[in-house]
Amino acid sequence: MYRNKLILIAVAASLLTLSSCKKRLDDMLANPNVPTLDKADTDLYLNAAQLSFADVFNSLSDRGMEMTRQWNMGGSIYLNAYRPETFNGVWGSAYRNVLTQINAMEPLARAQNRFFHLGIGQVLKAYTGMALVDFFGDVPWTEAANPANSVINPKIDKGQDVYANCLALLDSALVNFAKTAASSPSNDLYYNGNKTRWITLAKTLKLKAYMTTRLVDASANTKIAAIVTAGDIIDTEAEDFVFRFGTQLENPNSRHPKYNSCYRAAGGVGIYISTYLAWEMVTEKGLVDPRTRYYFRRQITARNGQTSSGQFLLPATALACQGQLSPGHYPAGMAYCMAGDGYFGRDHGDPSGIPPDGQHRTAWGIYPAGGDFDALAVNTGAASSVQASIVTLTGTPGARGAGIHPIWLSSYTHFLLAEAQLALGGTATAARTLLEAGVRQSITKVLNFPGTMTVTPNPTFVPSTADVTQYVNAVLGAFDAAATNTTKLNVVMKEYHIASFGNGVEPYNNYRRTGMPTNLQPMLNPQPGPFIRSVWYPTDHVTLNLNAKQKTDNTVKVFWDNGSANCF
Numbered sequence: 001m002y003r004n005k006l007i008l009i010a011v012a013a014s015l016l017t018l019s020s021c022k023k024r025l026d027d028m029l030a031n032p033n034v035p036t037l038d039k040a041d042t043d044l045y046l047n048a049a050q051l052s053f054a055d056v057f058n059s060l061s062d063r064g065m066e067m068t069r070q071w072n073m074g075g076s077i078y079l080n081a082y083r084p085e086t087f088n089g090v091w092g093s094a095y096r097n098v099l100t101q102i103n104a105m106e107p108l109a110r111a112q113n114r115f116f117h118l119g120i121g122q123v124l125k126a127y128t129g130m131a132l133v134d135f136f137g138d139v140p141w142t143e144a145a146n147p148a149n150s151v152i153n154p155k156i157d158k159g160q161d162v163y164a165n166c167l168a169l170l171d172s173a174l175v176n177f178a179k180t181a182a183s184s185p186s187n188d189l190y191y192n193g194n195k196t197r198w199i200t201l202a203k204t205l206k207l208k209a210y211m212t213t214r215l216v217d218a219s220a221n222t223k224i225a226a227i228v229t230a231g232d233i234i235d236t237e238a239e240d241f242v243f244r245f246g247t248q249l250e251n252p253n254s255r256h257p258k259y260n261s262c263y264r265a266a267g268g269v270g271i272y273i274s275t276y277l278a279w280e281m282v283t284e285k286g287l288v289d290p291r292t293r294y295y296f297r298r299q300i301t302a303r304n305g306q307t308s309s310g311q312f313l314l315p316a317t318a319l320a321c322q323g324q325l326s327p328g329h330y331p332a333g334m335a336y337c338m339a340g341d342g343y344f345g346r347d348h349g350d351p352s353g354i355p356p357d358g359q360h361r362t363a364w365g366i367y368p369a370g371g372d373f374d375a376l377a378v379n380t381g382a383a384s385s386v387q388a389s390i391v392t393l394t395g396t397p398g399a400r401g402a403g404i405h406p407i408w409l410s411s412y413t414h415f416l417l418a419e420a421q422l423a424l425g426g427t428a429t430a431a432r433t434l435l436e437a438g439v440r441q442s443i444t445k446v447l448n449f450p451g452t453m454t455v456t457p458n459p460t461f462v463p464s465t466a467d468v469t470q471y472v473n474a475v476l477g478a479f480d481a482a483a484t485n486t487t488k489l490n491v492v493m494k495e496y497h498i499a500s501f502g503n504g505v506e507p508y509n510n511y512r513r514t515g516m517p518t519n520l521q522p523m524l525n526p527q528p529g530p531f532i533r534s535v536w537y538p539t540d541h542v543t544l545n546l547n548a549k550q551k552t553d554n555t556v557k558v559f560w561d562n563g564s565a566n567c568f
Helices: 002-028 042-067 084-111 115-136 159-177 195-212 220-230 257-263 275-282 410-423 428-448 465-481 485-499 505-514 539-544
Strands: 241-244 404-408
Touching: 042 084, 042 115, 042 241, 042 404, 042 505, 084 115, 084 539, 115 159, 115 195, 115 505, 159 195, 195 220, 195 404, 195 410, 220 410, 275 485, 410 428, 410 485, 410 505, 428 465, 428 485, 465 485, 485 505
Parallel strands: none
Antiparallel strands: 241 404
């Protein structure tokens, strides 16, 4: 009997111990970076949503830059340039993080009269929803990402319905911004607590939405005119909507993703710039764009095929295409293999393997990645003038990664309004003024960018006022020489394409809406198949949501794309 009692006591003690351990282990399952409903706090939710929003923008922007020749895209045909699983990450970040966090915060913010928090959340949610539609088309929305009413298989909403809801969210945000809030957010990562800036952004995003959908909305002109007449849209640099990175290297790494890829990658620069974008900036106009040394940081200034004593200055093992004729399907004069003096990247759709070229590739520069300013000497054509300067991989060059995501800039607004003038019954004179303002604002922002991080570029290579004026005059001359509003619009969209470096969302939308710039570099493969009008649904979505169906191919258009643009 005594022995049995001892056994019972031992078992009871073990159960208590196991229960206690289980409780402690269960407590450890909570992710401290993701607030849960039982520990709800509007500031924590908003902090998490703001950070996740930057991640979503970065992922979508990367794909947009690749498709529109702002950054290298591999894959010899469009159909397999991306796989469905490519988009699992951005889909999860959008739904599990941004939307879930904002949807969880909203009722708390209302109950606590934190209308400033609520308005910011609605603006971020609206941008996210429209961006998901822009890339994927029809997506889950009304039944998705609601922690208070979880739906395992949310229905798929039509893209136009999601857009309508997002526009309503922006209107609701404006109403909430006008209310007296109980408190301001503890951390506003975009506008540092300036509510006026958020109001301006909300109105600007409505303008962006109306321009994006103008091909399928007969009333777009009236809506756009009303916003422009009312004013208060992003038209100065102080109002720019950007996410700012830090300089911390570890725990956490707060630096710009492209800085990490270029200045911390093992074996040298880890990514390829777009040969086409570099060609646009250093060759196409017959003069060098003033922003070039800020966008790109070369490691060598040798030209394609340049030799010394009968040997290529760039090793053939690093650049196998040098000295070769461009593909037969390329237009005459089109960029191929490498642009200018050492702008070492890759052509659109180059699926080649990776040679030992990390010490020759051109890195992202100080803008927008917070990298290094390009202070390499000018190549005069003589082999002796070629300079090599390998990127330091210690994570210390330039602005040390304190770059930005340029989500919406004042220059974008001017380019968009110039498009409206030319496409929606305005005047070429007004469009010309807006074009000039957009170009000048873009150049000013880029040239002033190092100073915002106490970096002083080598003054020998800083463009002068005369250099800027020469470039602007060349752009305006091309605009004046264009005979029709359509060809004038092509000049506008060319400058928009260059100015939006670091933002692939807008060029991807612009290209499907206008088909411009019309001279984008073709795919390296002469038969690449049709352009990607929308991306694949993620594998996670089509396998886990019973209402989801994968697209038949990449020609499925989003609702605002009427197919009138010739994209290749």
